[in-house]
Amino acid sequence: MTLALSQTRLRTPRRQVALLLVSMLATPLGLQAQSSDSTRPNPRLPKVLLIATGGTIAGVQDAPGSLGSYRAGTLTAEQIIASVPELSKHAQIETEQFSNVPSTSITPAQWLALSKRIEKVLKDRDDLAGVVVTHGTDRLEETAFFLYLTVRSDKPVIVVGSQRPATGISPDGPINLLAAVRTAASPQAKGKGVMVVMDDRILSAREVRKIYQRTGGFSGGEMGMLGVVGGNGPDFLFAPTRRHGEDSEFDMRKVDSLPRVELAFSYPGGTGPRFEGQPAGVAVATNGMTRAESELFTALRRAGVVVVTVFAYGDNMSAARDPDAPRTEPRTAAPGDSTRSDSTRAPQPPPAPPMVTAQHLTPAKARILLMVALTRTKDPVEIQRYFLRY
Structure with missing residues (x-):
């Protein structure tokens, strides 16, 4: 049997x-x-x-x-x-x-x-x-x-x-x-x-x-x-x-599609990612960028791409800058100060919009929060506020 x-x-x-x-x-x-x-x-x-x-x-x-x-x-x-x-x-x-x-x-x-x-x-x-x-x-x-x-x-x-x-x-x-x-x-x-x-x-x-x-x-x-x-x-x-x-401030009822946000990783010797077309934003997993990576992401920010930096393992404890916190006034050079030479200094490009800093989020989740935030604004200062609240 x-x-x-x-x-x-x-x-x-x-x-x-x-x-x-x-x-x-x-x-x-x-x-x-x-x-x-x-x-x-x-x-x-x-x-x-x-x-x-x-x-x-x-x-x-x-x-x-x-x-x-x-x-x-x-x-x-x-x-x-x-x-x-x-x-x-x-x-x-x-x-x-x-x-x-x-x-x-x-x-x-x-x-x-x-x-x-x-x-x-x-x-x-x-x-x-x-x-x-x-x-x-x-x-x-x-x-x-x-x-x-x-x-x-x-x-x-x-x-x-x-x-x-x-x-x-x-x-x-x-x-x-x-x-x-x-x-x-x-x-x-x-x-x-x-x-x-x-x-x-x-x-x-x-x-x-x-x-x-x-x-x-x-x-x-x-x-x-x-x-x-x-x-x-x-x-x-x-x-x-x-x-x-x-x-939550994020009302999805009238949102038909989410903005394109890419995820990039920084690494030793890296020169930065290359994209087909321009994304609305990039979340960068990094413990510190190479010079080439930093230059690339600065150029992207000048082109209107919102860049978020996030600790590669998601446990960043460093404080993100609060856009609403009081700021220290920049130092003004005194007359004759050797550090200032407006007549000889080459013209400098305008400063790039600030990077956004993510705290206590994995890179994948920083990307998601950026996608959602971009349905409301493209202003990196306002997006930083979202990253502090959510």
Whole structure:
């Protein structure tokens, strides 16, 4: 009998096994959720909208239960929900399929559409406690930060993903999703902005970053850990202090596309990047520019390109200059001062507009904030104010 079963497995194509498992995830558990009193949605529970975008959390292997490769963005929102019947004990879940792609396929145009959709549904639906967005982890932190800047609501928006596919050995998606829904449904989450919930950690979207490709691979750094999700639900210990949510100045409703902003890296011997066409802005990851790089970015600033400098690892502690702070008057040369020779000095070009300095942001997030700021102004002085506030 054992031999016969083994031979049957060998004759079954791997893809058919995967599809069978997907069907099991979608149908029996879904029927169980509908037929069992213990998992039937409770109308007294908070309502949470789940918006699915794809990613590993919706991924399926050709050889389920193995360590092999998988196809991200395969399961639908309904199938993901059906695979975690415990969700119905904590919230009434509604679903919406925004996309079903690997997160590397998510573009700024999709950030914009997703932000508009979330802001509108939270404004129109007083009965919604919050929104959960399922997302691939490769670009999760960037989507989350864009939403943090642009979704003007005090209701929680939770972005969640997984490092292992749904059909993998010990998938982390179900427990991450359960923690995310519990957080979105919690009154404590109100006013905390967009958050990422992974591995029972509640992380601010401003500070979160993916540091490695294993479970436990998301970190809030020194300042982004807001709380944890335990047996009694979310427990918040801290709150974000930078402007976000309903206090955001960034109204995306009439924005059709985001300005082009490039990301550049400074390095020893570097001469600076070359672009096809002129971008609206550049975020430069640098610990100190070479002379050639400095000259290039000065020329770009004179040409109207807004340049933001950001520490390469995102943890810059140096103070950015506040445009509104009192300034020290420049020294005036005394008559006969040898340092001044207006008659012999060659004409100097006008000073370039100032660089903008980013603090406590990764280069990718500095780029995103610059993109959003450029929808309101091209003045680097005003953009510096945004970088100090957000």
